[in-house]
Amino acid sequence: MSIIKVAILGFGTVGEGVYRTIQSHAAEFTAVLGKKVEVAAILIKNKHKNRDVGEEVLLTTDFDEILGLPQLDVVIEAIVDKEPTFTFLKKAIARGCHIITANKEMFAHHGKELLDLSKKNNVSVGYEATVAGGIPVIQTLRQLLKINRVSLIQGILNGTSNFILSEMREKKQSFAESLCQAQENGYAEADPTNDIEGFDAFYKAMILSRIVFGEEPEWRDVERQGITSITSELIAAAEKLELRFKHVASISREDGYIIASVKPVLVGNENPFYHVEGVENAVNVHSDIVGRITLQGPGAGMFPTASAMIEDLVYVCQSRPAERNAVKITAECIGSSKTVEQKEYWLVQGLAESSGVTLVEEVSEGILLIEAAKKDLDVLAAQQPGICYFSILGEIDLSVLNKAAVTVI
Numbered sequence: 001m002s003i004i005k006v007a008i009l010g011f012g013t014v015g016e017g018v019y020r021t022i023q024s025h026a027a028e029f030t031a032v033l034g035k036k037v038e039v040a041a042i043l044i045k046n047k048h049k050n051r052d053v054g055e056e057v058l059l060t061t062d063f064d065e066i067l068g069l070p071q072l073d074v075v076i077e078a079i080v081d082k083e084p085t086f087t088f089l090k091k092a093i094a095r096g097c098h099i100i101t102a103n104k105e106m107f108a109h110h111g112k113e114l115l116d117l118s119k120k121n122n123v124s125v126g127y128e129a130t131v132a133g134g135i136p137v138i139q140t141l142r143q144l145l146k147i148n149r150v151s152l153i154q155g156i157l158n159g160t161s162n163f164i165l166s167e168m169r170e171k172k173q174s175f176a177e178s179l180c181q182a183q184e185n186g187y188a189e190a191d192p193t194n195d196i197e198g199f200d201a202f203y204k205a206m207i208l209s210r211i212v213f214g215e216e217p218e219w220r221d222v223e224r225q226g227i228t229s230i231t232s233e234l235i236a237a238a239e240k241l242e243l244r245f246k247h248v249a250s251i252s253r254e255d256g257y258i259i260a261s262v263k264p265v266l267v268g269n270e271n272p273f274y275h276v277e278g279v280e281n282a283v284n285v286h287s288d289i290v291g292r293i294t295l296q297g298p299g300a301g302m303f304p305t306a307s308a309m310i311e312d313l314v315y316v317c318q319s320r321p322a323e324r325n326a327v328k329i330t331a332e333c334i335g336s337s338k339t340v341e342q343k344e345y346w347l348v349q350g351l352a353e354s355s356g357v358t359l360v361e362e363v364s365e366g367i368l369l370i371e372a373a374k375k376d377l378d379v380l381a382a383q384q385p386g387i388c389y390f391s392i393l394g395e396i397d398l399s400v401l402n403k404a405a406v407t408v409i
């Protein structure tokens with residue numbers, strides 16, 4: 001029986017999960033591919049750590065040693081940072097290997113170049129693990145929604161942030177304790193700044209935008225906010241209104257432009273994101289034929305992420321099926337979606353009196369439920385630094401409030 005030889009770059013949470021899964025699911029690989037899958041080499045950085053891997057595996061800190069192997073079919077990358085990763089993967093493609101990556105930061109920056117290079121070299125690129133951990137959202141968009149015109153994608157895309165927000169609410173833990181737990185569980189990045197400041201979800205949103213719309217918004221135009229401003233007091237105030245904080249990425253095409261934001265919002269019980277808890281992620285795809293689809297599952301962790309990479313291994317080893325080719329849809333195709341900016345409800349902290357917005361309720365000391373247009377709040381925030389404001393997605397049930405009186409402050 002012929003053999004598929006694989007190299008794994010990185011042996012941390014994800015790399016080890018991939019290695020263990022290739023061992024534990026050998027029979028399934030053989031049944032599906034008609035070939036045996038063998039891990040020929042593993043790249044690591046620190047040669048002094050103990051690694052529980054078979055003697056037949058080349059364990060090395062030198063990528064060129066891996067490239068020099070007599071047979072190498074697939075390179076699976078689970079290391080960190082844009083470099084040296086990008087360089088490694090370009091070399092792997094040039095050598096004729098299929099590549100699979102979990103590294104969203106690198107892929108958001110260099111994915112297009114890698115995909116173009118892979119076409120020239122007639123190899124495939126798997127990047128399912130770059131977005132939403134174990135949820136097969138990329139293959140769903142690439143393979144199963146080729147004709148549907150997607151108008152909006154919204155997602156909880158960072159497992160660490162969702163885990164922190166859930167732990168703070170359910171267990172009344174502090175932000176720092178919850179982050180520590182996320183790190184221990186292998187959800188957070190080695191440097192968790194990207195998780196909690198919204199960069200990780202931003203990179204994932206840009207990868208989705210390219211798949212669905214064939215292009216990305218100008219990165220500098222994307223509103224990006226993490227979860228570091230969400231305090232236990234804000235979470236308690238939201239609970240009084242029967243709302244939950246969720247960190248949501250939103251990407252849509254409006255009048256030919258891609259609009260995206262990545263920020264914490266509030267959702268009520270009727271919103272599918274309300275029930276997405278812990279390390280779970282969820283992605284809502286709104287499209288013209290099917291309507292709305294919600295995909296939900298574990299967004300980080302050893303085996304959920306390995307699952308995405310292992311399924312990519314099958315995908316790249318099989319003949320390449322036609323992929324979604326994002327068509328640039330004009331405003332005429334979808335009907336003009338020009339909207340007049342409407343007033344929305346917001347939970348606001350740090351707003352001074354006489355601000356000219358409509359107060360609905362003082363939920364707790366210094367935390368207000370107000371009704372306002374976003375542009376008016378943006379102006380106030382520029383004048384009064386220190387204001388935090390969070391929009392409420394969908395309807396809010398005002399009957400949960402003790403009084404319905406509305407005051408203008």
Ligand SMILES: NC(=O)C1=CN([C@@H]2O[C@H](COP(=O)(O)OP(=O)(O)OC[C@H]3O[C@@H](n4cnc5c(N)ncnc54)[C@H](OP(=O)(O)O)[C@@H]3O)[C@@H](O)[C@H]2O)C=CC1
Pocket residue numbers: 009010011012013014015043044045046047049077078079080081083084102103104105129130133186187188189190299300301302305
């Ligand atoms: N953790 C998760 O749930 C998910 C992670 N990802 C992505 O997967 C990738 C890996 O994440 P994770 O496994 O959590 O990270 P870890 O920090 O657990 O592991 C990183 C691994 O990469 C190795 N490494 C780092 N730099 C180099 C280098 N220059 N050369 C060779 N090896 C190197 C490290 O080597 P050594 O062991 O010697 O220190 C380590 O084995 C990241 O890009 C991350 O964003 C994607 C989805 C989910």
Ligand SMILES: N[C@@H](CC=O)C(=O)O
Pocket residue numbers: 130132133157158159160161187188189195200299300301
């Ligand atoms: N740190 C990331 C890992 C998966 O992409 C997250 O928490 O979502």
